[in-house]
Amino acid sequence: MSSSRVLAVWCMDWPAVAAAVGAELSPTSPVAVTLANRVIACSASARAVGVRRGLRRREAQARCPQLHVVTADPARDARHFENVTAAVDDLVPRAEVLRPGLLVLPVRGAARYFGSEQAAAERLVDAVAAAGAECQVGIADRLATAVFAARAGRIIDPGKDAVFLSALSIRQLATEPSLAAPGREDLADLLWRMGIRNIGQFAALPRADVASRFGADAVTAHRFARAEPGRGPSGREPPKELDAVMDCDPPIDRVDAAAFAGRSLASDLHRSLEAAGVGCTRLAIHAVTANGQEMDRVWRCAEPLTEDATADRVRWQLDGWLNRRNPNDRPTAPITVLRLQPVEVVSAEALQLPLWGGIGEESRLRARRALVRVQGLLGPEAVQVPVLSGGRGPAERITLTPLGDEPVPLADPGQPWPGQLPEPSPTVLLDDPGEVLDGEGNPVRVSGRGLFSADPARLVAPGREGALSWWAGPWPVDERWWDPDRKSGRTARAQVLLDGDSGQALLLCYRQRRWYLEGIYE
C-alpha cells in the first residue's frame, strides 16, 4: 500500500496570493478576489477582520476599508503558480497540477531519497517558501484524501485514510473544486438535510443505495469517502517536441527531389527520436503546397520505423500525391513545407536487436530485408501478407495487408461465424457468373424459406458445363441485411459435383438473384 502514497501541496488562498503578487502588495495586506460581485478568496489578514467567502463586494469593503479588491483571473493564478511548480519540480520531479494552488505527486521516491515522508514534506514546504508562497503538505494513500490531508496539514498513516475522512464534515465533499463534479454542492446540502453530518456516516451507507438514490457523482463521492482506490497522480514526462519540419526551397514538384527531401527529413526525425529514446510506430506525413493546400496521411507500422523505412514512406507518399491518377486531384502547386510527426511512439527497448537471436531469427530478418527491397522497387502495395480473417465465405477468410503494416484482419476470426463453410476449403477461388438449371431447363432459384425452387440438374458456366451427379445445399447466409448496397435478394451457398469422368466439385454462391461459381475443390 505504501507504494502508491500520494503527497499533496496546497497553497491556501492561492487566488488572493497571486493577486497580491500581481499587484506587488506585501503578503500580509488584506486582499479579496471577487467573481460576479461575490468574494471567492481572501488573504489571511482579510479573514482576520471578518471578510468571508460568499460576501458581496460592498459588504467586504465595509468590514475591511483598506481591502484591495481584484476580479478573478485564472490566467494570473496559473502564471504565478508556475514558480511554485518549478520549485517543487526541482526537488521532486513530475508533479501534477490539479489546479493553480494545488499539486499532487507520488511520494514514494521522495520519501526514500530524503529519508522519510516527514523529511520530504519539510523540504517541500521550504522549497515553496523560497519561491515566495506559503503551503501546507498532506500525505495519504489516495489522491483525494491527500488533498484533504494537505488542507489539515497532516500526514495520514498508511491504511488510515477512511478513519481520517470519517471525522470531516459532509460539507467538505464539495470544497475542493478540482475533485468534485459541478453538482456536488447540492449533494452535500441534501445529505446534510437528511441528517448525514460527517463523511464517515456517508461512507457507512451501502453502495447500492447511494447509487440508486443519488446518481453517478454520488458514487464517486462515496468511493472517495471510503478511501477506495481512484486515479493516482500520473507522473509522466511531457512528450518532447519530436516533429521534423522542412521548408523546401526550391519547392518539390518531382519525385526524385521528394526522395532526397524524405531522406534528410527522416534522418532529422530519427535523431530527435533517438535523443528521446523512443521509436515511432505511427507516422503522420504532412505537406503544404505553395497555394496553401494541405495534405496529410498517417502510416502505421507493426515494428518501429527505421530511418530507411521512414524515408521510403515519405517518398511513397509524396510520389502518391504528386502522381495521382486523376490529374484534378493532384496538388495545384509544388510542395513547400514537409512535416513528419510521430503520432505514436514506443520505448526504444523495442528497437534493440536481440543479443542472442532466437532460432531462425537471422533468416527471418534476411527474408524481411529482401521483401522490403522488393517493396522499395515496386511500391508498398506490392508485397502483401495474408492474415486469417473471420467470415463465412472462403474469400472473406483471408485479409491481405501490405508488408510492414500491422497485420489486422478485417473481421475477428475468433468470433463465432454461424454458417461458416466447414473444412476443406476450395483451393481455387473464382467469381464467375453461372446458371443452375433444373431437369426441365428452367433456372433454379433459392426461395425465401432457404430452399431450391426445384432440384438442380445442370450447371451452365463459362468453361464448365454439364449435368450434376450430386448436390447439397442451399445453405443460406444471413449477413449484411442492414447494408443498403447488399440488401437486394438473399445469399446462399451450395456444393455440387459435376457428372462425368473429370467430375469436379464446385462451390456455388447465390446472391442478388444470380448464381456465381465461387470455388473449385481440387
Next chain:
Amino acid sequence: MDGMDLVLLGLGGRSVPATRARAVVARARQRGCTLLVTGGDWQGASARLEARVSGYEVTGGSGGRPISGCGRISRVRLAMRARGRGFGSVHAVGG
C-alpha cells in the same frame, strides 16, 4: 529469392526459355532456395509433380453412394505422381 526458403512461381501457362531458366535455377541453388513453378513449363526442372483429383468423399451418403441434397464434401482424394532425375517415378494417393 535472396533470403527466402521457398518461392512459388505461377507462370499462368507461359513457357520459360531454357537460358533464362538456367540463370534463375543457378541463383536459387546458390542461395539455398527451393523454386516451385506451377501452371507452366520449366525446362530442366529436377523434379516434376503431377496431381489429379481422383474423387471426392461426401458425408451422409448411404451404401457409399452420396444422396443429392444431403451431406457435404468432406475430403478430396488426390492421385500424385512425382518424376525426377534422381529417383525415377513415384505414385501416391491421398486424401
